[in-house]
Amino acid sequence: MSDADDVEEANARFYRAFETLDVAEMDQVWVHGGHARCVHPGWPLLCGWDAVRTSWQRIFDNTEEMRFTLAQVTVNVGDDLAWVTCTENILSEVGERVSVTAILATNVFERTGDGWRIVHHHGSHVL
Amino acid sequence: MSDADDVEEANARFYRAFETLDVAEMDQVWVHGGHARCVHPGWPLLCGWDAVRTSWQRIFDNTEEMRFTLAQVTVNVGDDLAWVTCTENILSEVGERVSVTAILATNVFERTGDGWRIVHHHGSHVL
Numbered sequence: 001m002s003d004a005d006d007v008e009e010a011n012a013r014f015y016r017a018f019e020t021l022d023v024a025e026m027d028q029v030w031v032h033g034g035h036a037r038c039v040h041p042g043w044p045l046l047c048g049w050d051a052v053r054t055s056w057q058r059i060f061d062n063t064e065e066m067r068f069t070l071a072q073v074t075v076n077v078g079d080d081l082a083w084v085t086c087t088e089n090i091l092s093e094v095g096e097r098v099s100v101t102a103i104l105a106t107n108v109f110e111r112t113g114d115g116w117r118i119v120h121h122h123g124s125h126v127l
Numbered sequence: 128m129s130d131a132d133d134v135e136e137a138n139a140r141f142y143r144a145f146e147t148l149d150v151a152e153m154d155q156v157w158v159h160g161g162h163a164r165c166v167h168p169g170w171p172l173l174c175g176w177d178a179v180r181t182s183w184q185r186i187f188d189n190t191e192e193m194r195f196t197l198a199q200v201t202v203n204v205g206d207d208l209a210w211v212t213c214t215e216n217i218l219s220e221v222g223e224r225v226s227v228t229a230i231l232a233t234n235v236f237e238r239t240g241d242g243w244r245i246v247h248h249h250g251s252h253v254l
Contacts (some may be wrong), residue, residue: 033250036201037212040230040254045199046210072172076162076235076246081205081233083247085164085172104166106233106249107202108210119203122233124251126170 004009004075007082010116011075013066015088021060023053031119039122047124064093076097082109082116088123100127131202134209134235137236137243138202142195143216150180158237158246167206168230191220200239209236209243215250 002118010029017025030036030049038052040059046052059067088103108120118121128136135158137221144152157163157176165179166172167186173179200213215230 008247037199039212039233039251042252044253045214045231047199047201058191062130072174074162074174076208076209078158079201079206079236081208081210083144083208083210085166085249086246087172104237104249106166108233108235110205120233121210122212122231122248122251124166125169127170 003077003082007075007077007109008073008117009029009086010118011073011086011107012070014107014121015070019066019068021063021066022127023057023060023094026053026056031112031117033119035119037120037122041049041123041125060093063093065091066093067091080111082111083107084109130204130209132210134202134204134236138200138211138213138234139197139247141234141248142197146193146195147249148190148193150184151185153183154182156245158239158244161247162246164247164249166251167245168250168252179235185240191222192218193220194218207238208237211236222246 014029017029032049034048036049036052069089071087075084084107086105091102103123105121109116110119137194141156144156159176161175163176163179172239173182196216198214211234213232218230230250233249236243
C-alpha cells in the first residue's frame with residue numbers, strides 16, 4: 001500500500017472508531033499529545049488530548065447511533081504529516097431524533113511508530 | 128528563524144494578504160495546485176486553486192474592510208507540511224454593516240522553493 005492508501009485507511013479507521021461510540025477505540029487512532037486539537041461543528045477549539053478525549057466521551061454519552069458515509073475524500077501526504085478533506089454524510093440518533101447531516105472535515109495525521117494517527121479534526125456545517 | 132517561526136510568519140502573511148482585499152496578494156501566499164482546498168465559514172468545500180482564487184475575488188468584491196486579530200495561534204511543523212490552528216477575531220465591513228466575528232481556522236502549509244505557502248484554509252463559526 002502507498003502512503004496515501006495508508007492515510008486514507010487511517011482516516012476510515014477514525015470514522016469506524018467514531019461509529020463504535022467507544023472512547024477506547026478513539027484511544028487507538030489518536031495522537032495522545034498536548035498538541036492534539038479538535039473542532040467539533042460549532043464547538044470552540046479543544047487543545048490537548050485530555051480535552052479532546054473528554055469531548056468524545058461527552059458526545060458518545062449523548063449519542064445512540066452514528067453512521068458515516070464519506071464523500072469527496074482527498075489525501076495529501078508529506079514525509080511525516082498528512083492531511084485529508086472529506087464530506088461526512090452522517091446518520092445519527094441523539095435521544096429519539098434521527099437526523100442526516102453533511103459536515104465538512106479537515107483531518108491531520110502524524111506518522112508514528114504505530115502507523116498514521118489523527119492529531120487534528122476540524123468539522124463544520126455547510127450553511 | 129526556526130521552521131515554526133517561518134510557518135507562523137507565513138500564517139500572518141496569509142492574513143495580511145486577506146486584509147489587502149487584493150487577489151494578487153493572495154496569489155503570492157497560496158500554492159497554485161489542483162490539490163489546494165478552502166472552506167470559508169458555511170461555504171461548501173472548494174477544490175483546486177482556480178476555485179479557491181475565484182472565491183477570494185468574490186469575497187474581496189463584496190468587502191469594504193477586514194481586520195484580523197489572531198489569538199490562540201499554534202504551529203506544528205513537519206519536514207514538508209505544517210498545520211496551524213488559530214482564532215481569527217475579525218472586524219469587517221460588508222456593505223454598510225460593521226461586524227466583529229470569531230472564526231476558528233485550520234491552515235495547512237507546504238514547504239516550497241519560495242518558502243512556506245498555504246495550501247488549505249478551513250474556517251468555521253463558533254455557535
